[in-house]
Amino acid sequence: MCGIVGFLAKPQSLRARLGEAVVPMLLCMTERGPDSTGLALFTQAKTAAHRFNIHWAGTHDWDALLAQFRSAFDPAARIELRADHAIILAAAEPGPVRAFFARVDPAIRVLSVGHAMDIYKDIGPPATVAGKYGFKGMSGSHAVGHTRMATESAVSLGHAHPFTTGTDFCLVPIGSLSNYHSLLRSLERRGILFVTDNDTEAACRFFEWHMREGDTLEQAIVRGFGELDGFYTLLMATDDRLVLVRDAFACKPAVVAETDDYVAVASEFRSLAHLPGIGDAEIFEPQPERIYSWAV
Amino acid sequence: MGRVTPASGSVAAPSAPAVTLDFPALGVRKINAYLHAEATRADHPRVAIANPGGAHNLAVGLNAPIDVEIMGHAGYYAAGMNKLASVTVHGNVERGVAENMMSGTVRVKGNASEAAGASMRGGLLVIEGNASGRCAISLKGGDVVVGGDVGHLSAFMAQAGRLVVCGSAGPGLGDSLYEAVLYVRGELHGLGADAREEPLTADDVASLTALLAKAGFGHSPREFKKVASGRTLYHWNSDAHQEY
Incomplete structure (x- = not known):
């Protein structure tokens, strides 16, 4: 089905x-x-910056995550937050960004990377x-x-x-x-x-x-x-x-x-x-x- | 199924006042329960189903000579297992329309998806538009008449009854055919295993004339090609080593 x-x-x-x-x-x-x-x-x-769509279930300090992200990659990085999902828009390369999230918390899942596409997904109907x-x-x-x-x-x-x-x-x-x-x-x-x-x-x-x-x-x-x-x-x-x-x-x-x-x-x-x-x-x-x- | 504009949804002048059942208000169970019970007790039972919205299982299992009109597109298994009733769909249907029909008439004004008339045992299914793949699969009796084209693997393992295609037939027509007979007016895009073309006989012409008239198509029966079983797959042949 x-x-x-x-x-x-x-x-x-x-x-x-x-x-x-x-x-x-x-x-x-x-x-x-x-x-x-x-x-x-x-x-x-298309946005000039990469759109990193991530999923992080639970209650987390997203401000701290963004601050860490900015200092690691791009001081102008922005975040759009919806429940467990965030889009981080930043001038950064996908490889190092994936490694960064894995270091911060292996529970952070990178759902998509692109300049136009956002992906939302979750368990449930x-x-x-x-x-x-x-x-x-x-x-x-x-x-x-x-x-x-x-x-x-x-x-x-x-x-x-x-x-x-x-x-x-x-x-x-x-x-x-x-x-x-x-x-x-x-x-x-x-x-x-x-x-x-x-x-x-x-x-x-x-x-x-x-x-x-x-x-x-x-x-x-x-x-x-x-x-x-x-x-x-x-x-x-x-x-x-x-x-x-x-x-x-x-x-x-x-x-x-x-x-x-x-x-x-x-x-x-x-x-x-x-x-x-x-x-x-x-x-x-x-x-x-x-x-x-x-x-x- | 080809690319065509859906049927307009117009209805012929009613022969008797119709009871209209609104699908969004009632849902499939209440509508089918009405068709199985109250509708059969009316003098001139005529029921219209409004706003079907592609719902599945509409007008299934009817068992009385009632007239049902589905006023739009229907989903899966529309008019499945029909017996005695006359069902008209003023739109398209999805897979399995009139599957396992025993008797009566089902008419689709638009197109049909997969497996139209699957395992039918009797009655008449008319699809005025095109039918998709596996039309009349495992047909066991009755007649399927398609105004347009049929898709791949139509009449697969059909055992009895007739499939009439006024347009063209997709690849693999009549694969592993038993005693059903197929008539195609347009192109044959490849026959399945053990299906073969045969000349039209006088009996074919006579019966096809009657069937086309009953289904409401004006084509000459002589425009059709006949496809029937080569009968080489009827019995297991141990010497063939599964090479047929």
């Missing part, structure tokens, strides 16, 4: 209320995935997680969300989706991969480090590695058709695109609704039924092994 949603808003008015469109989509996917929930949002303009972090009030150009029903690995923050590798790239799936252990081993032999034993992480690192080697995302996906063994619908986002694919058997669902104002993707139509103008939307189901890509 699991549920996926994606939303790409075109007019400014809709971008300002992105969260209002996405939250009902996520809530509707509760039955497909009540274990954990996540949302990746993309800001309309969509209503709990969306409420905790205030998804409804968020804005941006596009977003992808996931509701997880764990099948092949544990329910934990680390296993919650979306998964991201590199910068400004994330992936949410429905379905599963059966050869992810061999994918993981072949990537580890190339020096790529894994954080979890989750099949989505294997797919995400597979695509990201091929892109670093010079592939476009489309070329990496075509390689994936040959090498990812499983049944899946994959929804991916970069700072400038939303990309959707299904495997050759296409038994994992997806439905797309397009209007002049938005592109919306979900596992089931009922997640889209509330959207404005849905009655006049072009509604279709993606074909097997065809790459659908929408520019922001």
